Structure formats: structure tokens, C-alpha cells
Amino acid sequence: MSDILIKNVTIVTMNERDEVIQGGDILISDGKIAAVGANLRAAAQGSVETVATPGPERHARVIDATGKIALPGFVNAHTHAAMTLFRGYADDLPLAEWLETKIWPAERRLTADDVYWGTLLSCDEMIRSGVTTFADQYFFMDKVAEAVEISGMRGVLSRGLIGVAPGAEGSLKEAITFCRRWNGKAGGRISTMLGPHAIYTCPPVFIEKVVKEAEMLGVGLHIHISETQKEVRECVERYGSSPVKVLKDAGLFELKVLAAHCVHLSREDMEILAQFGVGVAHNPTSNLKLASGIAPVPEMLKMGITVGIGTDGAASNNNLDMVEEMRLCALIHKVTSLDPTVLPARTALRMATTFGARAVGLGKMIGSIEPGKLADIILVDAHRPHMVPAHDVVSHLVYAAHSDDISTVIINGQVVMEEGRILTIDEERVFEEVQTRARRLAGKR
Template sequence: MPSRVLIEGGWVFAGEGDGPFQVVEDGVVAVEGERIAYVGPRDGLDPAWEPTRRIDARDKAVLPGLVNAHTHHAMSLLRGYADDVPLMPWLERHIWPAEAHLTGDDVYWGTLLAIAESLLAGVTTFADMYFFMDRVAQAVVETGVRAHLSRGLIGVAPGADQALAEGKALVAAFQGAGDGRIRCALAPHAPYTCPPPFLARVLEAAAALGCPIHTHLAETRAEVEQIRAQYGKSPIRHFADLGVFQHPTLAAHCVHVDADDIAILAEHGVAVAHNPISNCKLASGIAPVPDLLAAGVTVGLASDGAASTNHLDLFEEMRLAASLQKVSRYDATVLPAWQVLRMATVGGARALGFDRLGCLAPGYLADIVVLDLRAPHLRPRHDLTSLVVYSAKASDVDTVLVHGKVLVDGGELLTVDLERVEHEVEERARRLARLARGGAADGTP
């Protein structure tokens, strides 16, 4: 018999439409197995429905699990390694040389650290593009989280053929793994790293495997200028003409897009992962999120990797996402709190292609966050949605369920040995830094 969990007495963010979530005071969420059975007022629940566990949500908000729509989880190993550097020098002089020394074990432990950080911040699902993705999948299966996984593919790099083989093997081995918690994609890194002949091979593989595409697009002005110089068109038009968007596509960034680009994205159903803090810190620019949403483009919220944002906190991302649009457009009404919260939940779920995820409604997958509102920065409670988006912090997360199972209980991780993970990560991060700077693995010059 499936487990039955009753979350009761909180402010429940309910509903599955395209507008704001409906906040139900003293509401309940009934979870049966991996799905939600009931959401709403307490007196609407069948009195014969008996839970195997009760979670007291009084003075708490009950939200859909947050979805990080684009990240590189094992880059938590490189947090703080190369800050205050523009994107291409950051990649070419610092990140790629360090990543050249990564092992599968490094990626496994770095991913576990990121999963721990994310769960404690209420993130239940993430889209990851990196290397040694079989080890990332292992971490996902072990910890109980939900993920969209892809092996990053750089067509101009040595070993591109091997990388593509690894990407295809990931899809074949892990599509639907972890009781359906894992979806897989192929991930051509970007237009400037994947020439058309290599991209054609990736798309042929995606067609054969029936899997989506995860990529970076139009992140910087330099990228747009380079692709226009090479191909006479924008990165968006370039990928459209090559047939990339004939496959379900998740495009990270889309900062430098014009009206024609946005129309192409909307026409082809391309989903965008918006990374506000990464785009600020790397001086990439401000994505036109209100224009994308107005055109009908699905937009999810993302942190990017911890090497560029230094954190995996979607509460910070929500605040900045809203604030950037308001200040850049001199309009306080654009991208209101309810819209940002939807981007961080159901928007991300739709962008990643997960069905019946990201809302608290009957039949939806039971990925749920309980947020403790008993803190000075969360009083008074005039508007619960604004409170969550503009005032809440990751540290307010109390309880997290994924696929109907409790993974964080009263702020305690249940599926990650955090002390062991932190020890492993410290040792491995020091080794990577030494090797990248020309030293030996044992610390000798």
C-alpha cells in the first residue's frame, strides 16, 4: 500500500492554471504514493482518508518544489575559484583548464554537495549539463531528487566523438531511471563550440533516441557578433535553420535576442532557462523576460553553476529576476511576484518537459516545499506570494518532499551524508586547483 502523507494547517499555494497560485489558508495537501491526492481546505478532504504520516504546517507556507532549469552541479567544486572575470576568459583561462583534471569521483561528490545545498533551499528538480553524467545520475538516484541530465558536447574539442558516444549512452541507460525521476537530453554546448557538421550528428542521434536538446544560446554580445560574422544570422536563427528546434529544446540564457529571435523561439516551442545572477556576475546582460513571456515562450528560472553564481539559491534568483526587469525598464509593474514564482516552479517543470509537475493539484507529482514563516523578515503577512518571492530565504525551508518521499525533515537532510560530502569536496577541490595551476596532485610544485 502506498504511503500517505498529510501536510496540514499551512498557507497552501494551490492551483494549476496560468495565473497566480491561489493561497488557501489553513489548507491541506494529501499525498498518496508519489502523487498528490487532494489540495484545498481541510473540510474538503474525505474524512475516511487516513495518513501514515502527518506534517504540521501551521505558520508555514506549502509550495510546489522549486525547479532549477539550468545548472552544472559539479561546478560546486569550483565555487569561488575564478571570480570577477568575463565569460570567455573565465572559461578559457580558468574553468576549462581545471575541468580537464576532473574525474568521475570528483563529479559524483561535487554533485552530491550541490544536491544537498539545493534540497536545503527547496529545489527538488534541476537540469544539469556536465561531464561524467553517469555519476551524476548515480547521485540523483541515491538522493531521491528529480533531474534532467545531459552530457555537455563541445564539437571543437579533442574527444568530441567520445563525448557524443557518452551522451548517447547516458540517454540509453538513464532515460526514465529512478522511478521516472530522471529525464535525459543531448547537450550541444553552444553555437560557437558546435560547428554545423558536428551539430548535425547530435541532431541525428537525438532523432534516433527520441530525446530533447539542452544548450546555451545568445548568452553574450560577443557570441551574437561571432555567429553573425560566421553565418550571417543570429544564434537563434542559426540553430533554427540547422533544425535544432525540430526537437524539444531547452535554451539557457537567451539574453541577446530581438523580436525576430523571440518569434522563432515561440514558433518552435523552445523553452528558456533564465539565469539572472549568472548573467549579472559575468556581465552578460539582462534577458528580456517579459517579452519572452508575452510571446508565449515558456521560461524557467535557473542559477547556472555555482562557479559563476557562487550559490544554488532560487530565492535569490527570484528576487533579482523581478528587480532587474523593473529597474531596467523603469516600470515597477513588470514581472510581478506571482509570475516569478511560477517561473521557479511550473515554468521550470514545463521547460524541462516533466508532465504534471510544478503545481499543487490532484494528480501532480508530489514535489513539495514547506517554508517556515516564523522569522522576523517574514512578518507581517500582507501578501503571501510577495512574502515568498521578496522576503523568504533558503534558510527558511523546513521540509522537502520529492516523488512523495520526505528528503528534508525539519531542516535535516535524510538522504545525504553532508559531513562526508563536505570532507570529500574540500579535498577534491584543492587537488583540482593545484593541478590546474601546474602543480602535482599530491601538492608538490
């Protein structure tokens, strides 16, 4: 892998000092960020330059990013990537009816190859909206991993486990095999978790078993928590307390946990999440579309809980656009609290990058542009009418930008999209495959 030198770019570092560097350079070497600063270049030789770096002289590919903004790639902290196959298939239904009458029957028809093509489509879509890492929970995870490998993305992958299903034991075994096979693979871009779906599909005894296995594997857990009032009410009826409390008693939070939704939480629930360092994935569009509610994000942030942003699956969103998701997150909490200061642009951008990275367990490796971090970097074109004048780039990224403004995406030091052209995925083939498969899954010929 050759080095890459990004030149003359506005760098939104997302480091602890919230530093924004004007006209800076970023040097990428061996998939990592080697240096960030001004004038990193030395003698120019066409498009290949000799770069002055500590140690031996090296050659680098140069990207002139004049007029662009560099920021850490977005982390989509919760999705079901292959559900792009069901985009627009079932809308405007309550969650339980949506799952039971539409999504679960269609999912029973899924094949491994369907999941491969559906995931590849979502990788294409996510890269185009600046996502470099996504946390996924689904089935046929070997195929999801293959799609991650090919697309060049970073994935935190877990096989969804339904404890009440007849094949639950077999699924858990399959999930364990998946973790052993794929953890750390694809040049380190894949990490794995175990994925007990939720308390309403996984009784506490099953959760306990999954936690024990995760501990032995040394992996974290990805779960849905308190998505709807119905989930909380039924959990209290069945087990005597809230999902958070029941899961805590089952030992779930002893390990690293990524918890999707967390919409209906009591003060005590939030204290537990804070105490155990649980990472939360906030999915504002999905929560609005399924009328689940609005998560108490400002309160969670105030209590020191790490909250990232997720799109959830394309069947409940219906796109995987993180720019849109980030803006909705910044807006929605203002109106529910009637306080325009409650979640500023900087916090929303942090949730989509640094906090997301931390929530999915990769906080030390990605989420900011700093030497030593992995090179997951996106370039945003600021030479557009809605990005002028440049009063405040962070404000523009959250309140004005479109995902179409993202021109170049680098993941693990590899350019996967260049000036709007995806380099790793044959888009036409993917569109065709998904179209044909989606018709079959919907029961049409």
C-alpha cells in the same frame, strides 16, 4: 512508500486560477498528490491517521504544517551541478577568459568521483533552497545520475557536447549510452536530454547530427544560446546570422529544446523561440557576474515564451540559491525597464515553478500542487519576523523570504529534508570530500 498527509497549511497551489488555500491539507499517495483541500483527515491515531479518501482506507504519516506555506518545489532550469567544486576558484573575469584560462584547464583534471561528490554537494545545497528538480549539463553523467538517485532529487540530465573537441564523436556516443541507461530511472526521477554546449563550440553539421540522435532517442536538447554579445557577433561573422537563426536552420527547434541564457536576442530571434515553443532558462546572477547582459525576459514572456529560472553553475553565481535567484529576477527587470509593474512577484514565482517545469519538459508532471501531479512540495516557515504580517504570501515568498525559511522538502512523495535536517545526504562527508578534491583540482596539494 507510506502516504503523507500535510495538515493545516497555507497552500500556494500555482494552479491556473492562482489559488491560495488557507488552512488546507494535502494528501500524498504513491508519490503523487492525491487530494488538496480542507479537512482531508478522519480519525486520528497518534501520528498515524486513517484518511478518508476515495477507495480503500489507507494509513498516512501526518505532518502538522501549522504556520507554514506549502508550494511546489522550485525548478532550477539550468546548472552544472558539479561546478560547486570551483566555487570561488575564479572570479571577476570575462566569460571567454574565465573559461579558457581557469575553468577548462581545471575541468581537464576532473575525475568521475570528483563529479559525484561535487554534484552531491550541489544537491544538498539545492534541497536546502527548496529546489526539487534541476536541469544539468556536464560530464561523467553516470556519476551525476548516481548523486541524483541518492539525494532523492529529480534531475533532467545531459552530457555536455563540445563538437569542435577531438573526442566529439566519442562524447556523443557516450551521451547516447547515458540516455538509454538512465532515462526514466531512479523511480522516474531522472529524465535525459542531449546537450550540445553552444553554437561557438558545436558547428551546425555537428548540431544536425545531435538532433538526429535525439530524435531517435525521443529526448530533448539542452543548449546555451546567445549568452554574450561576442557569441552573437562571431556567429554572424562565421555563419551569416544569429545563433537562434543558425540553430533553427540546423533543425534544432524541431525537437523539445531547453535554451539557457538567451540574453542577446533580436525581435526575429524571439519570434522563432515563441513559434517553436522553446523553453528558456534565465540565469540572472550568472549573467550579471560574467557581465554578459540582461535577458529580455518581460518581452519574451509577453510573446508567450516559457521562461524558467536557473542558477547556472556555482563557479559563476556563486551559490545555488533559488530564493535569491527568484528575487533578483523580480527586481532586475524592473530597474532596466524603469517599470515596477513589468515582472510582478506572481510571475517570478511562476517562473521558478510552473514555467521552469514546462521549460525542462516536465510541465505535465510537476510545477503546481494539484491532484494527479507528482508530489514535489516544499514547506516554508512563515513564523519568522520577516514574514509577518501575512498580507500576501506570494509577495513574502519573492520579496521577503530567505532560503533558510524552507523547513521541509518532499520529492516524488519522499521526505528528503525534515525541519531543516537533510535525510538523504551525509553532509559532513560531502564537505570533507569536496574540500580535498577542490584543492587538488586547483593544483594545490
